[in-house]
Structures are given as structure tokens and as C-alpha cells.
Amino acid sequence: xxxxxxxxxxxxxxxxxxxxxxxxxxxxxxxxxxxxxxxxxxxxxxxxxxxxxxxxxxxxxxxxxxxxxxxxxxxxxxxxxxxxxxxxxxxxxxxxxxxxxxxxxxxxxxxxxxxxxxxxxxxxxxxxxxxxxxxxxxxxxxxxxxxxxxxxxxxxxxxxxxxxxxxxxxxxxxxxxxxxxxxxxxxxxxxxxxxxxxx
Numbered sequence: 001x002x003x004x005x006x007x008x009x010x011x012x013x014x015x016x017x018x019x020x021x022x023x024x025x026x027x028x029x030x031x032x033x034x035x036x037x038x039x040x041x042x043x044x045x046x047x048x049x050x051x052x053x054x055x056x057x058x059x060x061x062x063x064x065x066x067x068x069x070x071x072x073x074x075x076x077x078x079x080x081x082x083x084x085x086x087x088x089x090x091x092x093x094x095x096x097x098x099x100x101x102x103x104x105x106x107x108x109x110x111x112x113x114x115x116x117x118x119x120x121x122x123x124x125x126x127x128x129x130x131x132x133x134x135x136x137x138x139x140x141x142x143x144x145x146x147x148x149x150x151x152x153x154x155x156x157x158x159x160x161x162x163x164x165x166x167x168x169x170x171x172x173x174x175x176x177x178x179x180x181x182x183x184x185x186x187x188x189x190x191x192x193x194x195x196x197x198x199x
Contacts, residue, residue: 012177015043035186037183039181041172075106079110091183129159
């Protein structure tokens with residue numbers, strides 16, 4: 001699958017490099033330590049709406065508690081971000097997959113998930129569900145019934161929440177023209193750097 005290209009334009013709001021509040025300075029420090037840089041959504045959105053950083057933190061913590069396996073979470077987030085044209089979210093999903101040791105081989109086949117044999121019927125049912133919900137904010141009975149053959153009630157609620165979360169992030173980034181931060185490239189550079197050993 002062709003990755004959504006990062007926008008050649010700058011974000012529509014100027015990134016804030018030095019926030020005023022101690023809370024946001026802490027958020028910047030944690031983000032840089034965790035991701036290798038202070039990501040653009042933090043500098044554009046969270047710096048202006050500090051409470052949204054707490055929301056993002058809680059959403060990330062909630063995602064880690066989901067029973068859905070990490071590979072399926074990666075596929076869903078990447079596919080929804082692709083549908084919405086959010087290059088930032090595609091990149092951060094891939095960087096997260098690298099961190100977790102998740103194979104991203106299926107990413108290139110996502111646009112053919114309905115016919116590609118690399119996807120299981122369970123994965124296809126989940127992807128049909130999130131695609132339909134993302135495109136129309138509702139799903140047909142047939143789509144829901146197909147999903148129910150592979151997932152229990154808890155997993156369906158988790159899939160629905162995960163889809164809503166990804167759409168939330170996409171809707172923050174796209175209107176503000178926030179493109180890829182090239183986090184995958186940062187990860188590759190870190191992995192390529194030889195470890196230094198104490199003498």
C-alpha cells in the first residue's frame with residue numbers, strides 16, 4: 001500500500017517550541033524521551049489545549065489494556081488513518097509497531113484486505129466494520145452479524161472504541177495540516193546506531 005505522503009505545507013497553526021506551563025514542559029520532556037522528539041500534535045494542539053494531553057494519556061493507557069491483540073490494533077489504526085488520509089497517524093502506528101516487535105508486512109496489503117489471503121476472516125470482519133463505521137458512522141446488520149461471529153461483546157466494544165479513538169486523532173491532525181513526523185525514520189536511526197559500552 002502506498003503510504004499517505006506527509007504534507008509539503010507547514011501546520012496551519014505555528015508549533016509552540018517552548019510552552020509556558022510546567023505541565024506542558026513535562027509533557028514535552030516525556031514525549032521526547034518516549035518518542036525521540038516532541039511530536040507536532042503536542043506542539044500544535046496540546047500546547048494550546050493542555051487538558052487534551054491528559055485525555056491522550058488516558059486513551060493511550062486504555063488502549064494498552066485492550067484484549068484485542070497488538071497486530072490487529074495496528075492494522076485497524078493504520079487502515080482508519082489511511083482512509084482519513086492522516087499521514088501522522090500512519091507513521092506513529094508503524095513506529096509503535098516497531099517498538100512492540102509487530103510485523104508490518106500486512107500494511108502493504110491493507111487496501112486489498114477483502115481479497116488478500118494474508119488476512120484471516122477475523123481480521124477481515126474487523127476491518128470491514130471499522131471501514132464502514134469510519135465512512136458512514138454506522139454499520140449494517142450484516143456487517144455487525146459478521147463481526148459477531150469472530151468477536152465477543154467485550155471485543156466488539158473495544159474495536160468500536162479503538163476506531164473512534166483513531167478517528168479522533170485523525171480529526172485533530174488533518175484539519176490542522178499536521179503531517180508525518182517521520183518517527184519510523186527516527187526508530188531506524190536509533191536501531192542503526194551501535195550501542196556504546198562502558199570501558
